[in-house]
């Protein structure tokens with residue numbers, strides 16, 4: 001790639017008019033500078049991503065992404081459709097392992113431990129790093145069972161004949177966990193009288209909060225959310241937004257959103273991906289929205305393309 005400016009020059013000069021030629025389609029010869037994505041924050045990162053690349057067959061969907069994610073905060077991932085946000089998010093708990101065509105190269109560390117280690121325990125990993133998807137996907141079971149399924153699978157709650165035989169029936173612990181998780185997800189008041197009803201009878205917004213409660217029930221450290229409010233009405237959306245802000249006091253939240261106002265409202269830092277699977281800029285949310293370094297990022301967040 002050719003560009004007359006080198007990194008040291010950009011550090012002091014910032015963006016210059018001659019640096020880019022942007023079109024309305026967002027095409028540009030702008031070159032991403034390391035300083036734009038080298039986000040400086042206090043404390044140690046919860047997740048540390050280094051030179052992450054993803055290919056689907058020959059399609060290079062994510063290119064050399066390096067990004068440290070601070071704990072107990074909300075990190076928003078934004079960018080136009082197809083730029084690799086979901087791909088990136090799925091890399092953070094190895095969900096892409098399930099996609100046959102995907103090839104992943106690079107490193108993701110959770111508190112300094114490589115999650116792509118061939119000996120990594122994927123069940124344990126996905127317990128520590130939970131995920132909430134775009135469309136609510138409750139199990140076709142009761143509200144209560146949706147919450148207790150994970151903890152039972154992980155052996156935190158024992159139920160059934162065998163457990164009873166050994167005097168280890170944890171029904172009370174289960175009820176407490178169900179109540180705590182539903183309260184955390186701001187759903188308890190709406191469902192406390194119908195815990196044994198099928199979860200598919202809930203509204204979309206309620207189902208999404210149930211999925212968040214289900215994710216919280218296994219006591220994760222990181223919660224990945226892929227456009228969790230995109231299918232919801234404004235009231236349900238604002239409930240999810242309040243919830244995300246509340247959760248970030250105790251959890252590390254990484255959230256994909258197409259809604260710029262939402263990213264500005266709820267996130268502490270924002271990462272902007274642009275076409276071609278490139279992380280272009282990553283910084284405090286205020287900085288990204290008020291004074292981005294990249295012309296393409298400015299054009300994108302002000303709605304000139306995307």
Ligand SMILES: Nc1ncnc2c1ncn2[C@@H]1O[C@H](COP(=O)(O)OP(=O)(O)OP(=O)(O)O)[C@@H](O)[C@H]1O
Nearest residue numbers: 056059061080081082083084085086087088099101
């Ligand atoms: N399972 C898959 N198999 C093949 N290609 C895929 C697969 N998933 C994603 N891709 C391709 O990878 C690129 C990035 O897709 P991704 O879903 O990560 O984008 P995105 O930023 O989440 O888009 P959107 O905002 O529309 O959800 C796209 O070109 C897409 O076609």
Ligand SMILES: [Mg+2]
Nearest residue numbers: 085086087226
């Ligand atoms: Mg996506």
